[in-house]
Amino acid sequence: MTAVLQVKGLRTQFATDSGLVVAVDGVDLSVNEGEVLGLVGESGSGKTITALSLIRLVSAPGRIVGGRVMFDGKDLLTLTEREMVRLRGDRISMVFQQPKASLNPVRRIGAQIAELFEYHRGLSCRAAMVQAVDLLGRVGIPAPDRKALAYPHELSGGQAQRVMIAMALALKPRLLIADEPTTALDVTIQAQILELLLDLCRDTGTAMILVTHDLGVIAQTADRVAVMYAGRIVEERAVTDLFDDPCHPYTRALLASMPVQGDVRDRLGAIPGSVPPPGRMPLGCRFAPRCAERIRHAMTICDREEPVLYRVAGGLSRCWLAAPAVVRS
Amino acid sequence: MNLDANPAPAALAAYDDPGIVAGPPRGGFRAMLRRLWRHRSGKIGGGLVLLIIFCAIFAPWIAPYDPLKLAMLDRLQPPSLAHPFGTDELGRDLLSRVIYGTRYMILVSVVSTGIAATGGIFLGLLAAAGGRWTDLLVMRLVDIMLAFPYILLLLAVIAILGPSLITALVAVGIAAMPGFARLVRGETLSVRESEYVEAMRVLGAGTLRITFRTILPNIASPLIIYASYTMPLAVLSAAALSFLGLGAQPPLPEWGAMLVQSRSFLRTSTWVVAAPGFAIFFAIIGLNLLGNALRDVLDPKART
C-alpha cells in the first residue's frame, strides 16, 4: 500500500501577544492511496491548523517551524511557494467548513470552477466552462448550465458545499483535505454531502483526510482514524478497532460521552476539566489531569513524563498504559 | 488638503461596524491616559500641539518683534540671525507673525469644533430623543447640508455673512455640524436600546437624568474620536478660507492670510511662503498624530 502523504514531526506555532503558542506539536500522520483518514479532536486541539499546515496555508502570525511532509516523494515544507502553488488545487486540494464564505461573492460559480482548468490545464475560457458545467452536474446540482451563472449567495449551504467539492476534485488530486465539511450544514444534508465526497473520491482515486469533531461522521466515512489532543496525535487506529476497542483514555472518554441510540444512561459522560491552553501545557502526559484511567490504575509516571506513541493492536496510542511494562517502571 | 466633504462618511462608516460600540474607555480614563502617554507617534503629535499652545500663550514674551509693525526698510529680508524666518513684503518679522499665528490656530480649532460639536450634539440628541417627526425633520436638514460638498457649504455661509475671521469660524463650525449630528444620533440610539438604560427606566429615572448620567458619558468616546478628525480639518479649512481672502483678513498674522499674495514671492522671497505654509503643515500633522493616538487608545479595534 503506497503512502500518498507521510507527515513526521510537524510543528506549527503562532506568535501572539502573550508569547509563542505551539498549536501543532510534533504530529505524525500517514495517508495511503485512496483511503480516508479521519482526524478527530475537540476545537482547540489543533486539527484545523494541522490541515492548513499540510497545504501550507498557515498565515501570519502562524508559522510552520518543523517536521517533514512527504508528498509524491517531495517534502512539501521545502518547496518554494511557486512550486506549492502549482500543487494546490491540482495534486492536493482542500474543502473548508463554511461553504458560502469560501466562494468569492462577486463572481459567478461557473467561472470560479472554470479558472481551475484555465490555470492548471491551460484550457481556454470556453472549454473550461464546459468542464465546469459537467462537474456541477456530477456533484448533483440540478440544471448545471443555468446554475453555473449563479452567484454564491443564490445557493443554499448544501449546494455551495457541492460546488466546493466540485472544485476540490475537479483536477483529480491525489489528496483531498476536508476541514469540517459538513459541520455548518443542516443535519439532513450532512449525510448526502458525505456520501458525495466518498463516491467522488472513490471515482477519482483521491485519498482524503477528513478533519472533524464529530465521531459519527468518522464512523460513517473513515478507514483509519487519528485522534488529536492538545496539538498531538494520541491515538491512531483502524476505524472499527477504534470504536470496538479504544485504547487511549481520551478516546475512551470521547466515545463514552457520545449519545447512542438505545442508551439507558440518564447522564452523558462529560469529560471533566478542559483542554489546557497552548501556553500552559502540563509536564508529563497532556491528558493526565483529566484522565480517569490514571487514577484507576494509580499511575504516577503520567504526571512526570510524556509518553510517545506505542504500538497497540491495529495502531498506535500515546499512553503509558500501552507501553510495555518494563518501560513504565 | 483633504477637504473631502466631512470626515463623516469615512469615519462614520467605521461606526456601522457593531464592533465599535459606545462605552467608557477600556479600563477607565486613567488607564487611557497612561496608554496615551506611551504611544510613540502620539508623543510627537502631542509635542507639536503643546509647542503651539505654548507659543500661543507666551507669544508676547517669546516673539522678538511686534507682528504688526511695519518696517519698510527691512522688507523681504532673507532669514538671518536678526530675523530667523526673514521678513515679509511690509518688513514684518515672519517668526513673530508665525508665533502669533498660533493663537488663531487654537482659536479656530477650539471655537469651530466647539460650534460644530454643540450644534451637532443638540441636533443629534433632538433627533434621537424627539418623536418620529422631529427625527425625520432634523435628519432631512442634515442630509441637505451633506448634499453640498464641504467647501461649497463654507462658501455659502461666507457669501451670506461676509468675509472675516469670525464668519470663517462660524462657517467651519456649521459645515462640520451635520457629521456630529449624525454621529450623536446614531450612538444615542444604540445606547438607548441597551439594557442598562432599560434598567434605569424600570427604576424610574426620567429622560433628562438618563440623558446626562448615562447617554452623554457613553457617547463621549466616539465624540472625542470624531472631534479628533474634525479639528485638523477645521484648521485646514480656516486657513484655506483666509488664503482665498474669505476668512481672516490681512494684516492679521493668521497663517492662511499670510499666504494671500504668496505666488508673486515664490521665486525671489520663498521664505515668505515657506514660513506660514509649513507652520500650517506641521500644526495639522501634530493634530492628526494626536488624533491617531487618541483613536488607538480609545478604540484599538479601529486600528487595522
Added chain:
Amino acid sequence: MTAYIARRLAMTIPVLFGILFVTFLMKALIPTDAVLALYSGTVSEDKAAEAIAAIRAKYDLDKPWYHQFVLYVGDVARGDLGESVRTRQPVIDEIGYRYVNTMILTLASLVVALIVGLSTGIASAYWKGTWIDEVAMGIGLLGISMPAFFFGLILIFFFSVQLRWLPVMNAGDWKGLILPALTLGLIEAAPISRITRASMIEVLSQDYVKAIRAKGLPESHVVFRHALPNALLSILTILGLLIGGLLGGAFIIEVVFGWRGIGELAVKAIGWRDFTITQAIILVSATTYVMINLVIDILYAWADPRIKLG
C-alpha cells in the same frame, strides 16, 4: 433595475429642492445694505431712495419670500440664472465655459488620485506591516495634513520656478493642467490610499481568499482578479464623497493656479458681493454633486450582485 433607478431619482428630488431653497436663502439673507453698497457710488443722495426702490423691484425683494421663491424656482427651471450684479451680463454666459474647465480639472485630478491611491493602497494592504506599508502610511499622513494650496505652491516652486518645466500660470493649453491636476490628485490620493488599504486588508482576511489560494491560483490572480473587485465595491461607496472633495478642492486650486473655472469665479464673486453669481455657482455645483452621487449609487447597485433590486 429601472425600478431602482426610478426610486433613487425620486429620492433626489427633495434634496434638489433643499439645494434650491438654501441657495435661495442666500439671496434672501443677504442684507439689503450689501445691495446698496454695490450701487451707492453711482447715485446721488436724493436719487438714492428711488434707486433703492428700483433695485428692490428689479430683484423682487419687495415681494413676500414665498413668492420670491416660486419665481426663483421658475427662473432656474427655465435656465435663467439671473444677471451678474457686477457686470449685468447673464450669469449663464459667465459660468458656462468655466464650468467645463472645472470639470476637466476635477476629472484629471480624479484620474491621478485613483492611479496613485489605488496602487499604494493595494501595495500597503498586501505587504501590511512591512516597510512598504509604513512608508506608505507615513506619506499618507503627510498627504492628509498638507494644505492643498500650499502643496500647489510647493509644486509651482519646484517645477515652474526651479526647473522651468511647466508654466506658472495657465496659458490655456493642456500643459497648464498638469500641475493643478497633480496637486489635487496627489493630495486626494492619500485618503483613497487609506481606504483602499483598509478595504483590501478586510477582503484579504476573508475565508474565500484562503479557499482561492487552496485552488493553487497565482497570487497576482488572487489579488487582482478576486480581492480587488471586492475591495473596489467598498471604495465605490465613498467615491461620491471623494469626488465631492475633489470638486471642492478644485475651487481652491483654481485660485492658486489661475485656472479659469467656476471656483476661481466664485471666490472673486464673494469678494465683490456679487450674490447672483455666487448663488448660481453654488446651485450648479451642488446639483452636479448630487447627480454624480446618483450615478455612483446606480453604478454600485448594478455592480454588486448581492444587492436585491426589488
